[in-house]
Amino acid sequence: MNSIRVLFSNLSLGKQLLSTRNQLPIVSFERSYKYQKHDIPTPKPGGGKQYRRLVHYPEGKKYTVKPLDVTHLAGRDPVTGRVAAKGIGGGVKHKFHWVKYDRDCPNDVSTQEERVIDVMFDGHRSADVALVGTGDKLRYIIATENMRPGDIIKTSRTIPRNPVRASEGDAYPLGALPAGTKVHCIEQTPGFPYHKIRAAGTLGTILRKFDKYVVVQDTRKHELAFHETCMATVGRVSNVGHQDVKLGSHQKNRELGNRPRSGLWQRKGGRFGRKIKPQPPMRIVSGMPPKPKEVLILTMDPHPEPVPIYGNAF
Known part of the structure; x- marks a missing residue:
């Protein structure tokens, strides 16, 4: 190392650099990255x-x-x-296919009848869809298990005094249907397009009623309480054997839009034992979220006006 330093100092250029080393400006070089930095957050x-x-x-x-x-x-x-x-x-x-989940009818009509035109496969959902129409209006709905072209389905929002004996594919409020009825596509909140139990082969069973709510048991044996004015479709969702279909090859899974996954992680089945846990309690899902409670803040600041003291003052 010293020999290289002596050789460098003997050169004319080296002597000039050594003499002016205190006068040279300090230059900083930024490290070059292969990929440019960005401030876009990861979704x-x-x-x-x-x-x-x-x-x-x-x-x-x-x-x-x-x-x-x-x-x-x-x-x-x-x-x-x-x-x-x-x-x-x-x-x-x-x-x-744009499915209209809300089964509604005009206000001036108590019961609306529609004819099933066709029942078809839809590649974007597990259940089949049905094209129904009345007059000059057409729409897609979720098809039921036994729905066929030519069937007549009814839609009503009235709750009569006696329960309705509805046919498969009809839509009524939960309060109008008797206990034991199989339903699907249930409104979570009355008047809003958020529905439950609409996957292939799923269904819910009406168990009981209390106050203004109707208790429905879903496919997983969970009990959910909906408002009696929530609309529901009678019957079971179509394509019942969807869960029993075997892919048979890796290419079939690729056709469904799934990339290959690693085999390091395996889902634990019931072969080596499973923890038996009780079902969760009944949950009321209908209605708007409650308003937050007003927070009361207590401070030690003196009152702006003197507070009178009654009785003997010590």
């Missing part, structure tokens, strides 16, 4: 947002029975393009 899945597909709805979101175009996102955020959900990609492209 997190959840909150009702999906990263599997993007449906192109018409302008103004006016309802139509025309199949809509779909863009596959492959688990990426449509705004930033970053991966948000892993294990998604590929898949067969299908047109999207």
